[in-house]
Amino acid sequence: MSQGTYFDDFSVGEIYEHTRGRTVTNYDNYALTHLSMNTAEAHFNLVYSRQALDGRFSERIVAGPCTLGLVIGLTSQDMSENAFLDVGLTALRLPSPVFAGDTLHAKSEVLDLTDDRPDSGLLRYRFSATNQDGKTVAEGERTVRVKKRSAWANKDEAVMPGHDMGEQS
Template identity: 65%
Template sequence: MAVTGRNNYFESFSVGQVYDHARGRTVTNWDNYAMCHMSMNTASAHFDLVASTTAMDGRFRERLVLGPCTLTIVIGLTTEDMSENAFMDIAVTGIRLKGPVFQGDTLYARSEVLALSDASRPDAGLMRYRFTGRNQDGIEVATGERTVMIKRAAFWAEKDMNFGKITA
């Protein structure tokens, strides 16, 4: 069921549509630490301030945010518009981490619908979109493509509208 919008069923999208997603998200050290610990990443530039700021001739001002953490935030920023009615992820491809992200950076996302096609089931379709993440200075930090299986309104809209309602 769509929680925040009604225009995010498969039929709502068209190839070439561009979304500048409304929300931004400021990255914290906790975000980075949690992802490092969950993935057991031992690269000290992600959690050791001295190691990070002295690596590569002092090129970095802060601990580097782990790439999967950046991707998780950027893709998460796209979900309200792009995949709130998705059944599942099919693929995430073409990932590029284009610039460093540090705690305190605020990330923003943009998406473009690249392809729409039938799914293996009649109540859903497949959408492939390109996501782009930028920091507060407009610098591109992450890109990629995501393919999701999304509900078709013809099968789900009425059911979703009635979801959770008590009937006598």
């Protein structure tokens, strides 16, 4: 786990430029499109997608839920490594299409911290993602319940001995 991912480590207004990028593959798109029984052929039929919308696209369009899943994954190491509950996703937008071969990068901003339980708190953050050309491809807000260091650090260390749990002196 990353250091500094307990509820206590976040501050409203902090911005995270997530270091990992992810190149989208056709498999990513196929897997989620078919697992979710999405029948929109522009996601899996190359001939159809080239003909759809007057030939505007030369490649299959990556399904929105696939894009969102990858982007949220890119934010997870910094934002939700110590989360144990997804509470909500809101204000979702997909302003530009994503295609296989696009490389996505994400950024997050802490919007709100709700200190409502002794063992955890609610973290709400805004995420956005851009492709290799700098076009915004996804935006939204995510709320997760995140562990507090005082309640979990020793337990986490017992589960993963020798692993730095990010305790601060």
